[in-house]
Amino acid sequence: MATDRPMQLGMIGLGRMGANLVRRLMRDGHRCVVYDVDADAIRQLEAEGATGATSLQDFAAKLDPPRAAWLMLPTAIVDATLTQLVPLLAPGDTIIDGGNSYYRDDITRAKQLATQGIHYVDCGTSGGVWGLERGYCLMIGGQVEAVNHLDPIFKTIAPGKGDVEPTPSRTRTDGTAPEGYLHCGPNGAGHFVKMVHNGVEYGMMAAIAEGLSVIKHADAGKQTRTVDAETTPLRDPEAYQYDIDVGEVAEVWRRGSVVGSWLVDLTADAFARSPELDDFTGRVSDSGEGRWTVLAALDEGVPASVITTALYERFESRQLGEFTDRILSAMRSEFGGHAEKKP
Amino acid sequence: MATDRPMQLGMIGLGRMGANLVRRLMRDGHRCVVYDVDADAIRQLEAEGATGATSLQDFAAKLDPPRAAWLMLPTAIVDATLTQLVPLLAPGDTIIDGGNSYYRDDITRAKQLATQGIHYVDCGTSGGVWGLERGYCLMIGGQVEAVNHLDPIFKTIAPGKGDVEPTPSRTRTDGTAPEGYLHCGPNGAGHFVKMVHNGVEYGMMAAIAEGLSVIKHADAGKQTRTVDAETTPLRDPEAYQYDIDVGEVAEVWRRGSVVGSWLVDLTADAFARSPELDDFTGRVSDSGEGRWTVLAALDEGVPASVITTALYERFESRQLGEFTDRILSAMRSEFGGHAEKKP
């Protein structure tokens, strides 16, 4: 089931995401020129059929004009890479940023590149380590012509209709959303939607994790609580006598429930690996998109209480509220003579 | 693909959920005796093959001992129904409460019924109006024997393995969770897990809705904001110039994205019906489970920030914070002479 319109694409950044994008493209008949600072990563993909480049110069030289160069890089090094790459390109070429850039940077970059006749496309890419097989959900921003030109690439990378049931009430027959990729609007719109996607992801993850934690602690009545003025007594210990298998709960929610979701699927898988999740200490990173989503909500004046709360929960998991908490303890000591309880 | 162990079940309460449960059971070869205060509802299911009962007496008489009677009723009338029903039953019979009872009521009822030799099983039932086709996710509480006895019933009602991919890391081969039903523990455990399920549902729904709302308002820079001391100016209107098709975003998220879920499927469907959701005013009810989940979190001492926030968001949607807000306006008027802005 190869693509009926094979193209050539250059990929810069051959980490897990970049390498798998190349593989998915080649499987479908596209040709790829690949570059990374890690020569091993290049060699590996050469062995699988890609054309390796030894430098950005070589990379640019091996691409047929009009070039299409996809960047799959950590946000922090995109601009430095562009500085080196752009002088090697020509009017009519297109740069695609497939990483997690802040959408405002897209707006700035697109404007600058336009002065040199170079197209810029921002493409939020969701799918994680499973994308090679499942396909990647693509949220795309840029000018119509540039985006349309790359359609065969997007179509291959995206999941396609697959075995997901069509939306019953959908009557419109145009549009690529049902195939898992969407041109969201002008530059920045792709990363804007991807940014919010990640914000939603934070909220959904937190809802699932909190719920399972409440279920895990349904045995609270079996624990002994200290009896002192610093500890809230549990009034109804007999109502918290359950030992519920949290992993099995995640598993059962996978079928027929309202909360059925890929995140619940993954949660069930994680518990199947490790019923107590002993490998994790619970320090949860956040990598920008959540904060930027909240920022957009603030600018727009839209309450995003749940997404924000999920973000702060991650902050708390990393003890970032520690100074706040010390102030609280200090106040309690001042007005009530309360000493802190030891763990 | 009929069940290999057909049973008889009595169903009290033939609303949408109850009636569809009966249909799903009959399709699979089980026999059903049905009762409702609405005679039309009984007649309808008789026409489809059920045995109608004209009263609770008749209902009890038409069930073969040991009887299995499933209640699918609004929470508020379960106890009244039990008062009438229980005297008509005999030791060894089983009552299943498939509605949304508070799990503490299950504990109380099970204890009382046990004194009469009657089994009680609480069964949280998720699946909504789609359950007839998809099957219902069942979260079950009760004594092992009683639950095991009803296994053919649960197996039929649940979705089964279906075309959901097995959890990759799952090695255990016992247990019914992969078929969509789970015996969670002793009485109350089923409704406890269902209660939390609904709390998770609140959180996931809110995350999705907030995110899509942030996307909807990505055109904020096109709006004119009043310039006065009461209004926060938008510093970067040029960063909010997008008109993004929110329905298409929901559609594209259905495939390959991390937030892929049944709730996103439904959201895409809702937008396909009505791109601006004009039929809704945004008064969002809550029906108990969310509040009870928070209550459990408080008793257990588990932070459930996201679920609670989602619940309060629903309160706000119904203007339940109005007095709070009036106090805030009053304070602002006191210290700053701020008059309220009109809408």
Next chain:
Amino acid sequence: MATDRPMQLGMIGLGRMGANLVRRLMRDGHRCVVYDVDADAIRQLEAEGATGATSLQDFAAKLDPPRAAWLMLPTAIVDATLTQLVPLLAPGDTIIDGGNSYYRDDITRAKQLATQGIHYVDCGTSGGVWGLERGYCLMIGGQVEAVNHLDPIFKTIAPGKGDVEPTPSRTRTDGTAPEGYLHCGPNGAGHFVKMVHNGVEYGMMAAIAEGLSVIKHADAGKQTRTVDAETTPLRDPEAYQYDIDVGEVAEVWRRGSVVGSWLVDLTADAFARSPELDDFTGRVSDSGEGRWTVLAALDEGVPASVITTALYERFESRQLGEFTDRILSAMRSEFGGHAEKKP
């Protein structure tokens, strides 16, 4: 400035609060009979003029009927004490619970005691270790006659008008609220209002602590952040180059600012003792009232987002969200191959 209507009061529980209440009462000319399980505590107050009791029997015997017995005990032992005390009392006597009982217990107790002709008064008492000098703010529930009878006691314990400026717009001249004590309603109303008072306290404390923490971290741009996909880069480090003296900020807010409050006074004092609050680790207890306030909000359907958030912040300070966080890490590992970052 002794009271013009001296009374006799029995005090059970001579911890810091109880002992200081006795001192404040004696200073104003009231007579006190005191009892505690700790004989030293009794001796100390005897030395200051109180009448010590060697047992609850002795306590009851030394009080003139109709007796007034004030309990100042940890919530968890109030009921056990009542069980012993009540048989020693007579119709017409009054029990005052001045601790932090759950208001629903007040309703139950008052009903039971009424059958024996004993009055019950619930009295929320705020003021902490400063109350001896400042007076205690009293929130009282009970029947009108019982509360009125104790008026001289309440008047002495409360702060009185003091040097607090009268509320400018207040025209009503009745009522004791301007003297710092208030009969809030029937039994339970006193502890209900005190419970909410503590909920408000949680919220105010958190607001102050969070704000000062944001100010403390205004030097964030001076820190070096790791550059990787797990860490949000700080886009404008030049905007976070401040070393602000947080203690001086608390001090300046004490005068003329909108946030001026006793809690800010105490915070300034805490920083004056210890500019970095090194004595505290930030484990913040919660002792019931916050949870009960949220519970009331849920029952009433009133959004109490800020108070609840403040409560959960305390939970987080004690790492009670740890299992939640581990689930989040597990999910991130599943979909993105994200390893947890070490501290």
Next chain:
Amino acid sequence: MATDRPMQLGMIGLGRMGANLVRRLMRDGHRCVVYDVDADAIRQLEAEGATGATSLQDFAAKLDPPRAAWLMLPTAIVDATLTQLVPLLAPGDTIIDGGNSYYRDDITRAKQLATQGIHYVDCGTSGGVWGLERGYCLMIGGQVEAVNHLDPIFKTIAPGKGDVEPTPSRTRTDGTAPEGYLHCGPNGAGHFVKMVHNGVEYGMMAAIAEGLSVIKHADAGKQTRTVDAETTPLRDPEAYQYDIDVGEVAEVWRRGSVVGSWLVDLTADAFARSPELDDFTGRVSDSGEGRWTVLAALDEGVPASVITTALYERFESRQLGEFTDRILSAMRSEFGGHAEKKP
């Protein structure tokens, strides 16, 4: 009690805040040159002893070099005013922005003005309509020399030690914080601290308002709730039978309680004016500082859950979550056939 070091100050912007600052300065022996676009405002202050200016040119001419010009203007027009004013000034002059500018603008402005030898001081000013009598709490940013030069001005505007009790543990004798003004750091630091002050204010206000609302609704058990699947039943109506006078609660909290604060004072006053707060509808504005505080918290990685929640509560009071809520209703309709309940 006139100042011992009288200065001359120019004031631009004679709204309530600006005019009262001038009055407070003149009372203490300072001389003021005043300008506003509203000639009446100028005439009024001329009548009280100020020197009016007919234009910015006239304003600059009437100030003795080195000039000190205080701007008390809506944030949105500060930059436009500076554009006109700066060319009329000379090296060595000082501009003070006493409004609510975003602290990042201070950094930018100070840098630009420095190239012209003009000093810039940012001064967050808290006190509202009460500042004329109480004095204003000042949070100041700028270079040491410029700030020190203006010390007599700040000292007069600030509340001074007044009758606020000194912080007991405070041993340091330097610093102006106990007099109600503080040099917080270099440019921007003043408005940074004022910004966070307002964030704290949002949180404290919300805590008080929520608590009083929970008390107001302590009569929930007297209301009749609809019995249907969309409405959470109140399980214990007998625990919510109180009619508590919320205004009297605010009044009693003014004395001796932990929540005692100026905001509670003002709340008591508001209820004294209007026991049901009938004049307010509950649309609560936010004017920038709250949002900017959250933004700083996000950048710093500090959880500011309570402050953020208070901000979103204001958004909700203005129905800004309406689209979110409609999506929630749409989802509920999709999965459960739930129709929205009418108000």
